[in-house]
Amino acid sequence: MKYTFDPHLCVLAIDPASRGLGYALFEGPDSLIDWGFRNIRRQQKDVQSVAFVKTLLSRYKPDVLVIESFDAMNHAHRSVRVLALLNAFASVAGKSGVRCERISRHAVRAAVFASNKYAIARKLALRFPETKRWCPPPRKLWLSEDSRINIFDALALACTYFAVGTEFMKSRTA
Amino acid sequence: MSHHRLPNYLRTHRKRLRAGQRHVAFLLGSKSGTKISRYEHFSRVPDLQTVFALEVIYGVPARELFAGMFEDACRLVEDRAGHAIRGPDATLASFARLILDPSARPPTKPPTSVP
Numbered sequence: 001m002k003y004t005f006d007p008h009l010c011v012l013a014i015d016p017a018s019r020g021l022g023y024a025l026f027e028g029p030d031s032l033i034d035w036g037f038r039n040i041r042r043q044q045k046d047v048q049s050v051a052f053v054k055t056l057l058s059r060y061k062p063d064v065l066v067i068e069s070f071d072a073m074n075h076a077h078r079s080v081r082v083l084a085l086l087n088a089f090a091s092v093a094g095k096s097g098v099r100c101e102r103i104s105r106h107a108v109r110a111a112v113f114a115s116n117k118y119a120i121a122r123k124l125a126l127r128f129p130e131t132k133r134w135c136p137p138p139r140k141l142w143l144s145e146d147s148r149i150n151i152f153d154a155l156a157l158a159c160t161y162f163a164v165g166t167e168f169m170k171s172r173t174a
Numbered sequence: 175m176s177h178h179r180l181p182n183y184l185r186t187h188r189k190r191l192r193a194g195q196r197h198v199a200f201l202l203g204s205k206s207g208t209k210i211s212r213y214e215h216f217s218r219v220p221d222l223q224t225v226f227a228l229e230v231i232y233g234v235p236a237r238e239l240f241a242g243m244f245e246d247a248c249r250l251v252e253d254r255a256g257h258a259i260r261g262p263d264a265t266l267a268s269f270a271r272l273i274l275d276p277s278a279r280p281p282t283k284p285p286t287s288v289p
Contacts, residue, residue, distance in 0.1 A: 010178075027179075033186050059215060060180065130190045 012062035013158035022150025029162035065093040069102035111160040121152035181242040185214040187232040
């Protein structure tokens with residue numbers, strides 16, 4: 001991964017799911033600009049998802065697009081559609097001149113110091129109080145995943161990108 | 175890496191206040207949130223009265239709400255002042271120097287209040 005640390009770096013993180021995609025936009029590590037979940041449930045979900053990402057890229061013109069890294073050979077728990085969608089996002093970013101970075105779930109857990117998605121969401125909701133109302137309660141075994149958790153997955157990806165970048169720059173200057 | 179500010183941060187401040195577009199629209203005297211959506215998506219620029227109303231609603235100065243537009247305006251004025259300094263008009267050049275160096279400006283008298 002190539003890091004160029006800038007306190008005002010504009011980072012867009014996207015986390016696709018089966019019913020849509022969560023997104024978070026930062027201008028620097030502490031400045032959360034926009035966040036949300038886009039419901040995409042009709043036909044041609046991939047086309048709509050890619051179109052939405054294109055809209056975000058053209059509207060906000062971020063410096064970096066952060067998406068989840070996966071290892072298809074390592075039995076990633078993601079559907080084939082979502083894996084293909086992540087590749088499509090990377091290609092759209094490349095065409096728009098936006099650098100695309102991939103961050104693994106393992107790196108996110110290490111950076112946020114939390115064991116699961118809900119613990120990560122709670123920690124991030126404390127750090128960014130404006131997102132508290134979106135923080136879902138822990139999932140019961142008989143319930144499907146709350147779509148709001150994708151917002152926090154996207155937040156976590158962006159925060160991890162900044163955290164790893166800061167550590168990288170500290171190690172260079174030390 | 176070149177850093178650019180967004181034209182406005184209306185969406186950010188609205189979300190921080192946990193308000194919907196229709197809530198802001200009501201305070202601005204609009205019937206629906208369509209106009210607010212257009213402002214937030216940078217497809218429409220609000221008029222001066224709306225800018226001040228937004229400043230009141232969000233409690234944030236207009237230059238911070240419209241940070242990108244403010245930066246663009248600053249850059250344009252500085253560019254023009256630079257051209258004026260290099261130009262033939264001496265009066266304009268001295269005025270442009272005042273613009274580029276605010277410490278050289280004469281002190282302004284505060285407005286007198288009407289009794």
